[in-house]
Amino acid sequence: MGLTLSAAAQQPFQTLLVGVDHRADVTSLNGDWHYLVDYPPFRALYTGSGAINDRGYAMNSHPDITSGPHNDEYDFATAPTLKVPGDWNTQVPQLFNYEGVLFYERDFDTTPKSGTRTFLHIGAANYRSHIWVNRKRVCDHEGGFTPFDCELTGVLHAGSNFVVIGVDANRLQDGIPSVGYDWFNYGGLTRDVSLVTVPAAFIDDYDVHLAHGSSWQPGNTELSGYVHVLGAAAGTSVTVDIPEARARTSATTDAEGNARFSVKAARLSLWSPDSPKLYKVTLSSGTDRLTDEIGFRDIRVDGIRILLNGKAVFLKRVNLHAEAPIRGGRANNDQDAATMFGYLKDLNANFVRLCHYPHDERMTRTADREGIMVWSEIPNYWDISFKKPEVYAKSSAMLKEMIRRDRNKASVILWSLSNETGNKPERTKFLAGLAAEARQMDPTRLITSALNTDRREGGKGILEDPLTDLLDVVGMNEYMGWYGDKTEDADTIQWTLPQKPFIMSEFGAEARLGNHGPVTRRWTEEQQAYIYKHQLVMFAKIPQLRGTTPWVLLDFRSTTRNIPILQDGYNRKGLLSDDGRKKQAFFIMQKAYKENTVGKPE
Incomplete structure (x- = not known):
């Protein structure tokens, strides 16, 4: 079943908001971000002992270079900008072959709402990322091609806020991939970045699929899966509604926040390359609600056939x-x-x-x-x-x-x-x-x-x-x-x-x-x-x-x-x-x- 991991070796699993692009309260942070390059020995990101430096560019200070005390020679406010999403290699000719550390900064306005939680959603950043909001480090992530979320609840304040993201594109012997691979190592915030606000208890994961038995059953119209509500007490109600398929059901969460369901669809066309049918699926629990587009199909092997x-x-x-x-x-x-x-x-x-x-x-x-x-x-x-x-x-x-x-x-x-x-x-x-x-x-x-x-x-x-x-x-x-x-x-x-x-x-x-x-x-x-x-x-x-x-x-x-x-x-x-x-x-x-x-x- 794989390797046994000590607690120290286990990778923290960040909160991942599934279906972000189908939520109501999403604010895009795509666009121009100020940037500063942290050239070797990468002192703005790492201390002499190799720890993350929380007192470097993450502070986003604005020194008075004319009369104030000596400070680090940087200021995001007057720094050039990069487009996000986007790699730095193809946007700045001098950085085309750069595999190192670069800091991004952006100011944004927001008004926190009571009874809600706010996350910074990052579609992907290559390869290691460290995120500060208003000078507080909110999360770290390793991996250049998968999404992650940083919770900002309690860190934001009404009015102007700022986020600083240090992205390290250095290849690692113990990275995935490792140091040798046959494609270009594009660095930076390569996919969408957004703010997502959700209720205190919210749907963070779901799985809605055609029921998958031990063998294919012609005419199968049973849909099953689960909806996970983070922060929900056991017994919290969840509703799954697929109007076009005439399928609607309710379920309640267990102690882990999972609400498992099964429902027969009165009218269902299966997804295939010849007929890629998608259905609007609405999931709701308390004040949280999202609508996704999902197709239903069965895939399996039979001997040497797919x-x-x-x-x-x-x-x-x-x-x-x-x-x-x-x-x-x-x-x-x-x-x-x-x-x-x-x-x-x-x-x-x-x-x-x-x-x-x-x-x-x-x-x-x-x-x-x-x-x-x-x-x-x-x-x-x-x-x-x-x-x-x-x-x-x-x-x-x-x-x-x-x-x-x-x-x-x-x-x-x-x-x-x-x-x-x-x-x-x-x-x-x-x-x-x-x-x-x-x-x-x-x-x-x-x-x-x-x-x-x-x-x-x-x-x-x-x-x-x-x-x-x-x-x-x-x-x-x-x-x-x-x-x-x-x-x-x-x-x-x-x-x-x-x-x-x-x-x-x-x-x-x-x-x-x-x-x-x-x-x-x-x-x-x-x-x-x-x-x-x-x-x-x-x-x-x-x-x-x-x-x-x-x-x-x-x-x-x-x-x-x-x-x-x-x-x-x-x-x-x-x-x-x-x-x-x-x-x-x-x-x-x-x-x-x-x-x-x-x-x-x-």
Whole structure:
């Protein structure tokens, strides 16, 4: 069941307000924030002993430089500004390659209301964050891709207030991910920031889904789940109302604040890529009320098949990094989501792997509306410190934050635990613990990982990894014709794979847009397309194949990709260039997906 953690090693689990964008009393703090860079040795954030410095920039003092006493040489009031949400790398040329500490500051007006609680909601900040409001540190958080909330109740006062956030983007050996990864380390407040005011007892978490039994039941219209009311006494009433489905019920909270419910829907259409139906679901308890949009569907495995609402499906998909097309930088707005989903639709994809970390919530909400199924992943990438309990605690916290945020998204069908981790006993024990936690939190979805532990014996490819025993769906990354093997070997290779639904979770080759030549010349569009053609021949011979995921939809920045002219700081395996222009390989997968010539659901 994973590692046993001492109390000191356990990661604090911050309050997480699920459904923030569907609450009534939310004030956006997006926009211009003043900033100051804390260059090494980072004395504004850390003391000489390595503790957090609560007396540095967090004080937000305004020294009188003309006649007052000597003070630290800083003043946020006259400092330049950055847009939030947004990474600092693409906004300030001098900070493009900066991986360090930067402080943000913003003034805001508010009037605290009696009988309420106020939180600062941060969609994501990369990588470690320390937050002060009116000179009081209100919370700390580690993890660059999941949301968290800091309670401000009792810290705010009527009128003008200020918040200072120190964000440390330094890579950590014991971080998740660790120090080595193949994407750009965008630092800063990369997602939305807002103030959220709620009643003293309020709904902070909920799960509303189609009842998930041991087998698929045709005609199932039973909805079940729970609503958690933080600060509620046992016996507090909760109401779940879905008018269009003619489903309404009430329940009461237990001693832990959970109100579990079950209700039959009189009229229910199930969510699918062909019909991505969403229902307005209103949850209320006391004076708290929120309305979300939720779809209902059933996802499970049957032998080597993946069943959606009882029907076998093949996942026609692609990998996607959270990097904004055309403008570059971390994707974080509605236009970014619309552009990327436009590419997915053009490719005829019905599924996307959001790699290698949870993406902005706009992506999963857009997937709900557009009917695109989703693989969502936490950044246990390559080699992390699997033996350390404190690292397991960090990964567990990220898993919980990912699941809590997106458990009500019908589009999300797979929780992924890792990518390309080595076959070591400590890795398997680590991920076994996470798999158990994920299933306990959400037994309605499937568990997967992307493996690269296959080996070759003659003309055979063999995947024997104990991690596959823990997975519902097995993913495997291979780059035949690029990193190893001959391109043509794909035509004849015989795979020995687990008897489970199998997804070729990565394959492909790098090509610079507009670089042309024979199929034998590396970095050409022709060679990339040639590799894809032979991959399709191989896919037809894998009985367990239930999905294919080319690497990757768009070229993306990576500090490890520095061949001049060909890469220039980009991973060039995209089916499209970073500015959205199509390479030859795009049309190969577009045609295969449209004509359903790759893979079969049964």
